Amino acid sequence: MANDTPYPHLFSPVRVGGRTLRNRVCLPATVTNYARANRITERWKNFLIERVRGGAAMVVSEVIAVDPEAIAQATTIIGFDDSNNADFSNTAERVEAAGGWLIGQLWHPGRQQLWHPTKAPTGVSDNPDPYSWTVPHVMDTDEIRTVIDAYIAVAARLHRCGLAGVELHGAHGYLINQFLSPWSNTRDDEWGGDVEGRSRFAREIASGIRAACGDGFIVGLKMSGDELVEGGIDVEEAARLTQRMVGTGTFDYFAYGQGNFSLSLESHVPDMYFQPGHYIDIPKRLRAAADGIPVMALGRIGTPELAERIVRDGYGDLVGMTRAHIADAAFAEKARTGRADEIRPCVFDNFCWGEIHQGKPLVEFHNPHLGTVGEADLRLEPAATSRRVVVVGAGPAGLEAAWVAAARGHDVTLFGASKHPGGALRLEALLPGRDGMGRVTEHQMRMAQRHGVDIRLGQRATADQLRALAPDAVVLATGADLRPPEGLIVESGAVIAARDYVASNGQAFSGRRGTAVLYDHDHTAAAYGVADRLAQDFKRLILITPRPQIAQGVNYCSAIGIYRRLYGAGVEIVPAAVPIRLANGCLDLRNPYSETARTIENVDLLVYVTPRQVTDDLGPALDGIEVQRVGDCRSPRNLMAAIHGGHAVALEL
Template sequence: MSADPLFQPYKLKHLELKNRLMLSSHEPAYAEDGMPKERYRAYHAERARGGVALTMTAGSASVSRDSPPAFNNILAWKDEVVGWMKALTDECHDHGCAVMIQLTHLGRRTRWDRGDWLPSVSAGPDREVAHRAFPKVAEDWDIARLIRDYADAAERMQAAGLDGIELEAYGHLMDQFWTPLVNRMEPPWGGDLGNRMRFALEVLGAIRARVGSDFIVGIRYSADECEAGGVSAEEGREITRRLHDSGLVDFLNVIRGRIDTDAALTDVIPVQGMRSAPHLDFAGQVRAATGLPTFHAAKIQDVATARHAVASGLLDMVGMTRAHIADPHIVAKIRRGEEDRIRPCVGANYCLDRIYMGGSALCLHNPSTGRELELPHAVARSDAPRRVVVIGAGPGGLEAARVASLRGHEVIVHEAAPGAGGQVRLTAQTARRAEMMSLIDWRLAECDRGGVQFHYNSYAEAATVLAHEPDVVIVATGGMAAEEGLRAGNELCVTAWDILSGDAQPGSSVLIWDDAGDFAALQAAEKIAATGASVEIVTRDRNIASEVMSMSLTPSLRELQRRDVRFTPTWRLEAVRRDGNALIASLGSDFGDMSCERRVTQVVTNLGTRPLDDLYFELKPGSANLGEVDYEALVALAPQTVLRNPEGRYKLFRIGDAVSSRNTHAAILDALRLVRVL
């Protein structure tokens, strides 16, 4: 038996878990028609294959028709879910991985205009800020059917062969009953803690009556809402004691905080730049007080912290959920002695943020996640090694080099800067986003293992490239900040990149024109405001920072609001003119002929990037494909066979921002699906 604490088996009731690592319940939003079909199954099966002991599906599966999907949730109230869940469970079991599911009624944490357009229901009439729905207050007949719905859903999961279920009681209906911040009901469902907990305990009792005493039933709950008037740490201890004394619960999955606003949710599930494992010690205190099996997950993104959690007796099972979204093979790599090869979670939260914005979970720097069916994580070696020259060592170029080396090709990279990173180096200038460099460092290490040759401070020209006699050339030169976009006065402005790089110093009163909606404007605003300058961010969009999603936006907004940065949506910057030592910024509107002006000392623009594509067009005439990409083949992961110039000596491609202004995920995806079939 391994001496590693993470590899000690753990017995939960009758279920033996082969190690201490798990995926906590989460909703990747891959369901189709409310069912966990092939894509959903492939995602969990990949992590089971990678060695995780327990995978928790859904976050959460809906038990009732009037709990419509807020995040493309699984519909556990439909009988047809049994077959789909059985197929998923059987495949994970084949890899020795246990399977559970989180069941819930979302209560007010959804919208009435989804699903069947039924009114949302809760223990009080107040809306949840995040979803804006005003619920009806539950009546006796609602409560009776909801208890029955929970029991029905649990029975379906038992029939599907799952190893157990988890009930969600943080931000959802169950704890909407027990928190004084929401519950406005009269006894027996409101008032003192006993009445507020009655619904949860009756649900647990009904489930036990239906599935029996052997089936594993746990609860994921907030033991401290961290908000005045809510469930305090003291009341949380009493809730925990009553759950323990009920004898109805087999494990606790501990949460600290609330999730009814973007900011509160981000404190529960911290993102990039926030403290790692902030609630771990708190979860350990709950375990010590109850002796019940205790699970927990909240930015435990590295193996050392997970190992500490088990070795110190803080947790029985450690949730490394976003870490497994980034790398499904964490356990296998530890077993092989390749812990240093684990693809790191950089906390960018592209996974959860996309879900909460109505998309599906993707990893910022692992494009195979969620695409397991069409874009497998493993890369096969080529039977025809080639010489591949990559220009640019940003995330896209490094991914192209990494994958080409895995394919067995000879790879040569030219980078104009003294080191790798591209735009990520600029992003990492903000200390809170320094974690982004991990996606660069990991690729550099993998390229080093693959024998990739790097040439830094090398501003490659066509002759430089052709001297290598390449078979394939990949231009990953990225882009530069766009400087033209105004009717007049472009030359009077500086870019957000100029501010971040230090090429321009902040003014004393600054207008930032954000027409890209990405992080650059926010980071520039933060740097400028830190000098004590007054800052206003103007955007023609209805929302600020439209490309920065809700949870990732939270740390930026906290910092900017502390420094009194103003946001002005629905106006556009049209022109800038000089007036003595000041600048006059002329604003217009897409909604009519309204106009206004601002008098400032500096105007900063964030207009996206323009491709650095001179080298590409210089090389294009000598290429066999004349730069053409067969999109059908690209999407189908088939080789690129376009031949437009029989005299061409090499195939030529460009990726990432060298094509158009997009994001890191797009650049890495470009590289992966192009190069994995070279």
């Protein structure tokens, strides 16, 4: 056990198959969409290599299609021909040189057609795909054996390319999971029925890989520990499946996920509304069935303290952390060397996950250097000349600009009108379940203090103050305000912006606790945090939106949770509705599609979340001074635009 680290169990070596891992920290597979035309790119390689340079012991690639029918989109890596061989070899060599092992994740979606619903899917049974409702072609035995051979052939190719092993993706409703689960596998032949039949597909793949690649090649299985659907795999069934897999003698580790592509998908990537390590009891309960074969714990693990506890207290032998590694490539090394306070925190808002499932490249809102060379030991280029820089606004854009500029050697003063940093993000962190957003501000403040920023909170800067400081450059990050609902006539009644309601800690109009209406012209996760708060404060909440449905700005995984919470709290959702008149407790609505009208009576309070308008009183008064605008002050957008924009401006100063 390592004694020179605050986390000795986490950083102790472990044997996995024929390899020794230097510690227990692993990067599980995640889609990056960094490939182009199904070919590996340098950014794809960098993402994996930098996590090993940052201390991870084993990294699992994103999905590798085992045959042409498994190609979901142009960013899906293919492994069934030689086109990526050189890049597989190069990545494996560089990962090993950095002290880690590269595992390739073998994948076939089966019936699941999230990205490509027009493509003819193949499935285990004729049950429709739960998301696209596509009915698959049912594979016959010859087709099944062809796919088994495809898995084995790709594994053999990766073995020749120097990878340390492969992981069979048998979770989250993909093809292997479709065989394993009684929820999706209704066959009555040798490939279905009991555990023996349902596990045959995975067992034959693994046995074939072992025969082709030898005993030193790692063969892992990612499977569902609990699908969280009636009639699916639960922990008891997962234990029976695990025992049968152990009996083959071919598997070197098991990684347990949860949920599948149904409404239980919310649990697949548990967001900030779940407790840290929400599902770690699952691998702990399955370790006995694994009979000494290493088990990987997964799901909302974001701190070295939790990771240490998982290993120390027997929840798992390996700790898989995807989103924590997306936020900070050097998570492991910072933890190992006692610099946990420097780790850029993941707040589990699932923004990154939402981007990749729109087919976009993987991004992280407060890691602008994701997937670049040197990310794990990032060194900002020193400024050629130190300048006097004043930043106005202590929200996410201003804080980012301030600390990055200071880190590059500039003399930076930061003004914040509020006594508290964070801007609109601070208010979002006050909402139920969204307190994790405050960790972004805490990290930025630590960085600003570490790099010597002169922080002046509770001071609304004036043009005269700024001129008196004789700055070489001013960065304006003064944000934006919610604009009143367009066209709304208020003859009488109470109307308030959501931010003002939250800032009042729910005390605004505290004498009125009957019916509240939330006008959602925003569709971000924060808007539904406001709804959660109003549902607590009022007897009745009606949520109206001009669009045909809500949560269109939220990734579809977290959107499941939004619907679950709102319906669970009894919130009434009225789509296709625009407020046009409030008088005497009656709110008149107009349907923008049909032009029909309706009225909500006995309204005590109308709260609105709407498109923002820029707040910039200082810019016109700073003629003759170099002025840069960042964040909402430049153009009201999302948190990533604010932080990345602040970072980029600071690199240009």
